[in-house]
Amino acid sequence: MVNGLIEEIKARVMGAEPVEVSYTEKGYHCALETSPDKLSGVVGFFDEKRFYLECLLCTDYTDYLELVYLFNTHLAPCRVKVALKIDPEHPVAPSIAAQYASAYWYEREIHEFYGVLFTGHPNMAYLFLHNGIDHYPMRKTKVPVPSEDQARLDSFKPGEEEDTFFINLGPQHPSTHGVLRVVLKMDGEYIERAEPVLGYLHRMHEKMAENRTYQQFLPNTGRMDYLGAMSFNLGYVLAVERLCAIPVPDRAKFVRIIATELNRICSHLLWVGAYLADLGALTPFLFVFDDREQILDVLEGVAGSRLTYCYFRFGGLYNDVDDEFIAGTRAFVKRMWSRFSLYEKLVTGNVIFINRTRGIGTIAKEQARKYGVSGPVLRSAGIACDLRKIESYSAYDGLEFDIPVGGHGDVLDTYKIRIAEMENSLRIIEQALAKLPGGPFMAEKVPKKLKPPRGDVYQVVETPRGELGIYIVSDESDGPFRMKWRVPSFSNLMIFPELAQGVLLADAVAILGSLDLVIPEIDR
Amino acid sequence: MVNDLLKLAGSDAGKMVIGLVGVLLFVVVNALLLTWAERKIAGHMQRRIGPKEVGPFGLIQPIADALKLLGKEILTPAKVDKPLYYLAPTLIFVPVLVSFIVIPFDASLQVADINVGILVILAFSSITILSILMAGWGSENKYSLIGAIRSVAQNIAYEIPMLLALLPVVMLANSLSLREIVEKQQGLWFVVIQPLAFIIYFIAGVAETNRTPFDLPEAESELVAGYHTEYSGMRFALFFLAEYTNIFIVSAIAATFFLGGYQGPVLPGIVWFLLKSYLLVFVIIWLRWTYPRVRFDQLLNFAWKGLIPLAFLNLLITGGLLKI
Amino acid sequence: MGERGFHLEKEIIPVKFALVEKVLDLARANSLWPVTFGLACCAIEMMAAAMSRFDLDRFGAGVFRASPRQGDLMIVTGTVTKKMAPVLTTLYEQMPSPKWVIAMGNCAISGGPFVFEGQYNLVEGVDLLVPVDVYVPGCPPRPEALLEGFLKLEEKITGTRRFPRVESAW
Known part of the structure; x- marks a missing residue:
């Protein structure tokens, strides 16, 4: 090719x-x-x-x-x-x-x-x-x-015309899951134009990277995407390992996969809950948090934090997993398998839910390509692109899992895909637990002060929201010269103005929710 | 002096005053109880406990909430349309109070047995829409306005099937008086003869009270808090109070019309009446914590294309069978 | 409060209805409705505190109101940027008195990990914008820490603590 x-x-x-x-x-x-x-x-x-x-x-x-x-x-x-x-x-x-x-x-x-x-x-x-x-x-x-x-700073100044008016969805609004602002031009309940305004949580990560050493920047990754912190952690660690050519022991690779997949389930669970809260059903939110807490207990045992993990290190892990972790993971996997039928009954089979989500926010393949969307949103359009399979980083190539794809590209598809992805993540965890090798969890001889050669690298990982790309330019110093984060929510949000055109306000909220946005990740 | 008072109490006007005071008391207690019950039931449905620390089983919780709301700053946003903004929370109470006057709590416990009782309730319940519209328009807030407009469309759409579902019962009972309707159910509850009407009425009732899955006027994830977004403190509490009282009224009418009202063995009539009413209230709360919200067009389609033709059909069949 | 933050003049109330005030304070402390206002990472932990395991509603604080007009308490959960600052101030002003603010997490307290030389978009501590009643440190704080923050706030309002204090082992 x-x-x-x-x-x-x-x-x-x-x-x-x-x-x-x-x-x-x-x-x-x-x-x-x-x-x-x-x-x-x-x-x-x-x-x-x-x-x-x-x-x-x-x-x-x-x-x-x-x-x-x-x-x-x-x-x-x-x-x-x-x-x-x-x-x-x-x-x-x-x-x-x-x-x-x-x-x-x-x-x-x-x-x-x-x-x-x-x-x-x-x-x-x-x-x-x-x-x-x-x-x-x-x-x-x-x-x-x-x-x-x-003069361009005031990015969007709405003016009112006859028969239309403007609504500011956010920055403080229950359905934007954070501080996203979407300016909507409305004709009655129908949306004529949607214009997202970003930057309410711009925390200067990329600028900060240029002021920090490689190790010092590590905790930032977990704060960029607080729901998929492990994936971001993994992406960054892989990128630096590629830049400095640090080998990783097998045990660390498998533990990384287990931790990342647990975190992926965590993130998808939260999405299910938050999305249904967007649609007006509040109870599933609490059910998923209940499951989520079980994962957090397991991860907390090894990573030391509940949310903003910083578990991976260049060349391995922060500490080794113990029997408690393995037993806890097994127990969770067993519990989670039985929970899907509950979600099936409570949510998936619900007529109101299906009617609210079917046929709205439909994305065509060509549209998905033009906007560069990724993750479950891309797969809902029928493109089986999962970087875990296609670029098989870490040890994903030795594990069996499916890439669930949708046929319609609508919001209901993204829901089904995320549920199926959780099932596949469980499968991955089971296999990784079975295959978990012994040996060291950290590469020997990782220098304290990294001095990577001059040049650039690009590293992608599949986060719960889609494709994360990290582009690092090194100038032989101990910190990055330039670090660019290609974040999934940012490119997924780009498609929203087009999807929201001409739909009802309620549908726009449903579409916005289906993109699974994490605002600090968009704003960086 | 005492005799005079008793005499006054015995007179029609006196009865009315005592009744009104009783109704007011009931409204407040009912709302306090329901907010507590709602949070407690929601808690248990969601694998948690709900209010627990404030008083035994958290029973003092609603009182704390009410006192807190009473003690809040009386805040009027600068741009509001003052007369409408001030009047709306008060006006929403009129239909609520009037409806109570005609509901028979027991065979002898009714403020006034008006022979067109059901007409009074239906006529006054339309005022609710007016006050919601006033609140939405007067708030000068776009979310409030959309909420109010949704509310009007929804209430108009659902009042028709509500009325059409009650009519067969009126035909069966041959009366518009609520007490007589209850008396006619001595042997058989009308829900057995008119199950379809009961279901239609109940769905329309849930929609009338703006509860999930029909809570579009205050859809939190879309409209922040809907028509009462700009209300705070006591004014907000009044909307809250009205909402919970409305839930009770819808349930009480359903109990009266279809479930035999205060009729029942062994226990006193009022206990039966409250049991039946609160059972339906529980169902409404249950619905809220289970279902997502429907979309606006689906909501209206459901009323105009689903419920109204069905209710008409039911009415026709009932009328035809009665004639035979 | 030192150099940072606000100096609030002690309120002078000409007539004080001691008992009424006490009862009202008790009611307020037991009914702290937070405004739904999630900024960043800490917002997830705030949600977790309201969910099944920790259940803020036990203390009557689980009624999250989306409209600031109906809230009593603003929990600033996360980084406040310069673009967000005017929005936050507006929200605070929209809340009716008496109102309280909890600064949750290091970002809200001081800017946390995002303070570095040459930063251009950070408000280094929400107390530069609005008066803060309780600080809950952590990055992010655990839900238990937020619960303790609530207890502290209740103590601040009523003068008495709900649960006996647990002495730290360290």
């Missing part, structure tokens, strides 16, 4: 020089440099080949700014890094928002953090930052915000 692609790029795109790189070292298969005038040709090629835009990011190398476009296909991993150097004095680049809908937000993000102006972008309004910011925060040197950009 990769070789053929390289030949094709050479033939089709004028002047492109794609290079194949080692996937185990870098996390992507192919790198390509381009220039602003050739960008649209390159992007057009990938669009035609049905690649999706995985991530779009910017790095400030002081002498130049580098834009990195990561393209990938859904079913066979073939990740291409397209780099574009631009002048830091006059940072201008062509927009690709017309070809890839997901670039619409990524470009806005880069604009407000780096000051890059994208020509042809329909709306360069600020997405994250507050009024009163006077410089581009992610630039290495302090670059003041020019006055014409200051």
